[in-house]
Amino acid sequence: MNEHGLRLFDPRKSSVWRLTLAFAAITAVTLLLAIILIYQLLLGEQSRQVERRLDAEKTRIEALASEFDKGSFFQQLDVFRNEGEILIFWQSEYEQSQQLSFLPDNIPALPQTIVFPVLDTGRGQIRLLTTGKVKTHHGDIVLATATEHLQRLIVDFKSIASWTFIIAIVLTGLFGYLFSRRHLRRVNYFNETAEQVQNGDLSARLSHKNKGDEFDRLAAHINTMLDAVEENFALVQGITDNIAHDLKTPLTRLKLNIEKRLEDQPQMGYELEQLNNIINTFDAMLKLTRLEHGQFPLKLETIDSSQLTHDVCEILQPSAEQNDQIICVNITSPWQLNGDRNLIFQAIFNLVENAIKYAGKGATITLALDEKSLSVTDNGKGVNEQDLKQLTKRFYRSDPARQHEGFGLGLATVKAICNRHKLNLSLSSDNGFCVKITND
């Protein structure tokens, strides 16, 4: 992932955010259970008491109805009416006992009840009545009890419970989001440092507090690990530098001596050329290894890619002409590229040189450039599918006889240069061979 991607990483994709969601769900369920439990223990019990009272009254009235005749039954009811908290209404041909101006038609038979509001003119307030009917053979009797306190409690409880629920969930989500952002920032810091190391800066370290949390401990561990890696690396580096030094001093002697003898013995030129080949292969391998391991610091600058393209073409034109080949340069628009001028030049050079070597006599080599890609295409015999994957490996050459001059490091070096510049390299072979470098 590139640096840009890391910075824009969405906090909602972090593991902490997923944990937050899970936690929010658990909180929601727990809260819901708690609310239901409290409701049942406090308010449910009171509701049931009201029901029980109405039920007891119902039983009494039914008993009265079966014991007395109609007249005595209503007289008894008149007595009861003034005794308890239960209000009793009825309608009959003898008398209409009704303290209320209005009774709804849809009052159900007990134990079912409905709640409706009435205006108590005596007290000048609205009261809520829980009512139900008792059916007797003397007629329907309506029982009611005032429950406005209970109803108000239920309404208040419901509203408080829903607000508590909403606020708890929102707070959980909000804190989870903030935590995951903070968490991500720290993880990103780790990622950036890792990337720095990956790019060859082994001196990169994570800053942390000594007493700190799990992140600080992780940072401390990573730092210790990097110290060890850097130390080993320096050791290996020292060894390769020493090898290079120890090897190059005698090579210098040899080269200087052969060159000296060249004046008298021109045939020594062949030996000198062989020696130069050895040295060049050695240097190319060292360079490739350093590129691949990020030990090759880039000298970054804005590159005039069309100038580079023209230069490569100009240098290699005579070589192409020797093979009756034509190099076409096709620049749609220049590619604004930030990179190491010498390395990018080498990459383009290697690609065109390869095309000259392998496309065959009379081929046309096209160097195309637009604002975010560069491609080198030839119309030669191309490369088969298997070779295509192997081509960027070092020392791989598709001609088994190795007739062409070179070390088989050309494309491997191009690949390493592209990787180092975070550019994308793709090979294809439809008609001829095409290599494309793009800025992804």
Next chain:
Amino acid sequence: MKLLLVEDDQQNREFLYKAFVEQGYTLDCAEDGQQGLMLATCEHYDAIVLDRMLPKLDGLQVLLALRATGKTTPVLILSALDKVDDRVTGLKAGGDDYLTKPFSFSELAIRVENLIKRHTFHAPLTTKINLANLTLDYSDQRVDVNGKTLNLQPKEFKLLRYLLDHQNKLVTRTLLFESVWEYHFDPGTNVIDVHIARLRKKLAEASAQLEIETVRGVGYRLKANVS
């Protein structure tokens, strides 16, 4: 011309000593950093050839110490390390040129010569270079053979000029590539050979009495061929 050579390998030191003396230089040699720094600060030299890895005092430290005393003697750094950052730190520390081991003596000689020339630069009295029946005028980018103008591409002109500037001397391909195309890169033998062949052909067609001799394994030498 007086040079200081600081190199710890005895064989290379002796070889370079002899070779530079043959070229007409006077030479002082030092075998470690301390000795080198002492000589460099006390004596006057036209140029210093300094090895990068030295016993007692590292080449870079010698260079930094020398520059700290205010001496501007041009310094060429010789190094077994071919890393770019090494080249950059070498040049940043006050080095004027950098050559990686193993090198060819011809290249070292030309680089030293260029360094001295650059350091004691005088505006030349003429902008023309003559060799046999060829005249190159770099103020108006023109090459005449027997009074007839030769048609050359810009890079071919630069190539010929570099060879003329160093006529009768061995010029390596790396040097040519660096000065004509201005990239730090070794393009391999073949590529430069083809350009030289073209130039040769153009010179021959104009019957210039010059010869670009190929010295196998090293490079080219331009000389007059008056027969």
